[in-house]
Amino acid sequence: MIKHVTTVDQSDRKVPYNLRQSGPTPVQMLISTRVRKSPYWHLSMEAGCWRATVYNRIYHPRGYVKPEDGGAMVEYEAIKNHVTMWNVAVERQIQVIGPDAEAFVDYVITRDATKISPMRARYIILCNHMGGVLNDPILLRLSKDEFWFSLSDSDVSFYLQGVNHDKRFNVEIDEIDVAPVQIQGPKSLALMKDLIGDQVDLDNMPFYGLAEAKVGSRDCVISQSGFSGEAGYEIYLRDATLYADDMWNAVLEAGKKHSLMVIAPAHHRRIQAGILSWGQDMDNQHNPFQCNLGYQVSLSGKGEWNKSANYVGKEALEKMKADLQSDNKPYKLQLVGMTFGGKPVEEYAPDFWLISPAEGGEPCGYITSPWYHPEQKRNIAMGYVPFDGSLSKNGFPIGKTGQKFKVHLPDMYSDTPGVPVDAEVVSIPFTESFNANTREVSKATA
Known part of the structure; x- marks a missing residue:
């Protein structure tokens, strides 16, 4: 019997993470009309997509190079050395537009929306009244009265409409037919210059800057941003259902001389x-x-956390911050960076692998995101371990660097099957980003 592990203290959760170690499951994904195919789905199939998952109730391509041909690490080499295009139409675009757009957005996000200028974007979070993270999207401000939430994987569109059910804010909130792709890698700037010419001064475009441009003769919004830490851009195609092929194929054509890989x-x-x-x-x-993500709480500027306006979750979050600064522990587990032994992990983990104290004993935490770091020649991961109260120089919770643990790996990655490998808490990030993000600048995890 595969049992759920109960020794990891998840007592502050209503629904615990499922810590059963059930391993890879040989099933086929059902493709049906119950889940949306994005405007780029057929183009991803043409590009060789062989596996997918579901994200925001949209089919999400998650592999193009098959394991027998090198798998995900071939794709890694492409983003590290050349340039890549990703179908990320799963990032639904939720438009908030109207005279009260800024006031509404400022109310539902934890950072100060009034400090975001038109034609700029920012990474933001939305929390519920208890301080739980509902979503961590990119927020694009197109104009004084128009914002787009570029969503991560949760139904925030319904939440936003619910917040304004009584129409106290004079705004319209709905999904729009805009679908992004990401252009990521060291050759992304050269590709984008060939793609859009002199429509945008890309050399002087700031991180998270926005611009209007045509790609494949179709209207797009360009952002210098991405989900990789490499140099990169996002292309948000307007009327994507109609014009997906035009934009996508224009990128493929421009990318030929830059060794573009989807x-x-x-x-x-x-x-x-x-x-x-x-x-x-x-x-x-x-x-x-x-x-x-504590640095996002009441964020009002570089190194400033003084947002004065009220927002959803503010009371709960500022109480947590005060508790932390008083050496109290308002929760059980802390996300940390780790390095760990074993064979190279070069594939997605099917389970939350368990973490035990260095001296042995029952599991006390779990790995969320593991992978092999080729340049550092070691496995790295993010995961949750018991929070010991450690804070960064700016007062944000962090792991205790140097703390030792054991990680229980599947047999395929273990040096000795059944024997956990050594692990150590380290600072995040493992590799600096091309464009330093707010977390890195604020030293929130160091």
């Missing part, structure tokens, strides 16, 4: 950068402090 979202590289994946590294029953 790949799945580069989770190996995003783990190196310490970028979180909602549903995997955190969910609505995690608060921002325990998953390295």
